[in-house]
Amino acid sequence: MKRTRFSTLVMTGLAALALAGCGSIVPSSSDRGSPSAGASRAPYSTPGTYIQRPPRGLSSAQQNVVTRPQDAACLNALGAAGADFNPLPDTYAAPGCHTLGSVQLSSIAGDASSFGISNIGPVRCEVATAFGQWTRFGVDRAARQILGSPLARIETMGSYACRNVAGSNRRSAHARAEAIDVSAFILEDGRRISLIDDWNGGSRAEREFLRTVHRSACKRFGTVLGPEYNRAHADHFHLESAGEGPGTGFCR
Numbered sequence: 001m002k003r004t005r006f007s008t009l010v011m012t013g014l015a016a017l018a019l020a021g022c023g024s025i026v027p028s029s030s031d032r033g034s035p036s037a038g039a040s041r042a043p044y045s046t047p048g049t050y051i052q053r054p055p056r057g058l059s060s061a062q063q064n065v066v067t068r069p070q071d072a073a074c075l076n077a078l079g080a081a082g083a084d085f086n087p088l089p090d091t092y093a094a095p096g097c098h099t100l101g102s103v104q105l106s107s108i109a110g111d112a113s114s115f116g117i118s119n120i121g122p123v124r125c126e127v128a129t130a131f132g133q134w135t136r137f138g139v140d141r142a143a144r145q146i147l148g149s150p151l152a153r154i155e156t157m158g159s160y161a162c163r164n165v166a167g168s169n170r171r172s173a174h175a176r177a178e179a180i181d182v183s184a185f186i187l188e189d190g191r192r193i194s195l196i197d198d199w200n201g202g203s204r205a206e207r208e209f210l211r212t213v214h215r216s217a218c219k220r221f222g223t224v225l226g227p228e229y230n231r232a233h234a235d236h237f238h239l240e241s242a243g244e245g246p247g248t249g250f251c252r
C-alpha cells in the first residue's frame, strides 16, 4: 500500500520554534554520519541523479525537490512501510543548518491501524524510517501489552531547528533535521502518557511503558536522551540519527 503523496510539496510547519531546552547532545555522537557544521554541501544538480521530475506549476523553491538515488531508496522504503508523508525540498538556511532528503510525516502505519504525529517538521528520511519502526514495533506494541490499549498518536516538540547544542558552538542534530523530540503518547482509549507527568509520576504500568519505549528507541536511534540524562530532557525523549545497531549508540 503506497500512500505517499508527491503532489503537495509545500514546506509546512518548519517547527523551527519551540525547541528550547533540548540539545544537550553527546559530543562523540552528535555529528555521526552527517556533514559537519559549516561544511554545507552544494545542492545536487547533476543531470542523471534526478529520478523524479518536479511536477509542473510549482514555485522555483518547490522545484528544488531533487531526489538523489540514496534518498529515493529511503523514500521508497518509507512508503512501503506504510508511512504517509511528503518529500521536502532540500533547504540551506545557514552554515550547518540544512534539510537534505527530508520528509514531512503525516502518519505511520501500525499492525492494525495508523498513528498520527503532532507538531513534527522536516525529518531526514533515514530518521523518519527509524521513527516509524520504533512507533510500530516499540511504542504501539508496548502500549497494547503494558497498558492494554493501542497507540493513537505521538506528540512531539518538533524536529528541525537551526540552532546549536545548548551551551556550545556546535550545531545540534536538529539543525540537520536528524532529531525528533517526543513528549507524549496518546492511546486509543484516550489516555495521554507524557514524559513530564508520567516518567516518575505515572502509574506503575505507565512508568514501565515509558522505560520500555525508551529502551526500544535505543535499539533504533544513534543517540537517545531522556529524563535520566539531564533536566533539559525531563519532558521529552531526544531521538537522534538512525542507529547503527544495538549497543553502538548513546542511550541515557
Ligand SMILES: [Zn+2]
Residues within 6 Å of the ligand: 022, 023, 174, 179, 180, 181, 237, 238, 239
Ligand atoms: Zn532534541
